[in-house]
Amino acid sequence: MMTGRANGAGCGARGEAGVAAAAQAPPPPPPPDAAVLAEGLEKRYGDKRALDGLDLTVHRGTVHGLLGPNGAGKTTVVRILATLLRPDGGRARVAGHEVARSPQQVRARIGLAGQYAAVDGVLSGRQNLEMFGRLFHLGARRARMRAAELLDQFGLGDAGGKPARTYSGGMRRRLDLAASLILAPDVLFLDEPTTGLDPRGRNEVWEAVRELAATGTTVLLTTQYLDEADQLADRISVIEHGRTIADGTPAELKRQVGGERLQVVLREPAGLPHAVRAVARVAANGVPPTTDEAERRVGAPVTEGVAALTEVARTLQDEGIGVEDIGLRRPTLDEVFLRLTGRGTAEAGTEVAV
Template sequence: MGHAVLAEGLRKRFDKNWALDGFDLAVPTGTVCGLLGPNGAGKTTAVRILATLLRLDGGRAEVAGHDVVREAPAVRRQVALNGQQSTVDDVLTGKENLVMWGRLYHLSKRQAEARADELLEQFGLTDAADKRAKQYSGGMRRRLDLASSFVMRPSVLFLDEPTTGLDPRNRGEVWREVKRVVAEGTTVLLTTQYLDEADQLADQIVVMDTGRVAAQGTPDQLKSKLGGDRIEVVVRNADELPVVADVLGPDAEVDPDTFRVSAAVADRVAALTRVTSALAARGVEAEDIALRRPTLDDVFLAITGHKAVSEVQA
């Protein structure tokens, strides 16, 4: 398959601080890699280096088979970057926005218009082609923004928090478009503050912390590091917490703020039946009892010690 993005020992310093300090990355062609990390982990810095917008201070990187330093122009011809700030011009219509980008890429007027029509159809915006972008919903604007990244059919697409600020429905629309372009062969490197987004889209996840890789693997591989299923019991009164902890066993974890007790289980249904019966026998009426699997939020917190947050500057 080969690698569309390859980085070895990347280092980047701002003043006395190392934003990247030995960062490694390998993204197979035609896949989605989710880049996660707390504020300041180095995600955006890594993307900017790989997109040739920043020069590295150490290490090496290749994108689409070209060295990002020695062959920067060749890299730029193969990639597109869709950042946190929209490139949509509100005064222009959807089609005019795409034609403008085509002309900036030196397409003829006829070629630019033909490509704009193709993209409007692919991204479900044909009916809004002649509307000014300021009339678009948030999801439509983001899809138009993504469409502009595909004017020249990039082999590698860098998405830097593509759905920040969108509601769940509009996020879902963007996810569908990302899946579609990947199915057509584009490789995507995605940074996101939404762990469910990485879970939905990423074939591979790389968790960054302090400029290095803290963990990597598929979503299921990362979740498996935290063990299997857990049973959670929520009670009404704090004085019931010790009783529940005793029922769940020596490894039970108690959260007094939420009146919640949890523990790992191996037998799911049998454990649920056993715990329910034991609590009833000891006079505890639980507010809620549930089984759940580890989430990427759990993984992220366990690995970095931080909850996922949007980074302003990494």
């Protein structure tokens, strides 16, 4: 801290004070519609950096997907934002409150559902929700009312009196989601909510998340299932090695890979050289076509999709090449993910979180 100095040093003192004031200036205000804001988050476990300057903005009333391979830092991010883990650097705000400075205010405004159902299998669905209500200091009458509301909201009204152990995987996960909403949170964190569920159970959870989003709840969803993010998320952040490497809507991320792709499947493999030449003439930016001899398939990115498809179809017909299938398709999130990370979501090590 600076003290008074002689007039001769006044200019230097003012300069140093200005530098100090700038260094201590408060951070800029968050975007007005940001329900979750993380800036430069860092977390270390010994020599391992789980988070290495991660930035994240989740807009109010949206479903935001957080994608990354195992070990990318997804669960660590959620645990910090949910006040279960202190960061080693950076700052985070949730529902208008600093996570590090005001954890109690944050906890009063969030819900959290993890990878595995936290409900008691011996208790009925209704008893589970009433118990959570009492744990959150709701009175007995209010806890019963809230449990009934949530059972109806998640389509569990008829099963509310049955032990939770008799529920299917999708029903148990929906009950877990209901428990996380006892206090009607502003922000809901869903950490791998459909892990281990069969397709029917996944669809049940997806429908529940869509209904939550329709009511204005902000949802941060971590997942390894790219189709899940594509189905549910308004925006997606891709993280790798503890950093955000891409952010945008699913459509914006797909455009990074390229536009439409022309794909031709032949009846006989002998026609592949003809198909390769035809597709190469319409490929975008001279990109060489890809060939799958086993599947008799040739493909390439194109800019004028319909015109390219028409030209290739006409060329192959004129050359007498039998076509089993020809069409245009858009890039998938799988292709986006592979382009960004060079690997699939299930690759890499186990997520580090304590």
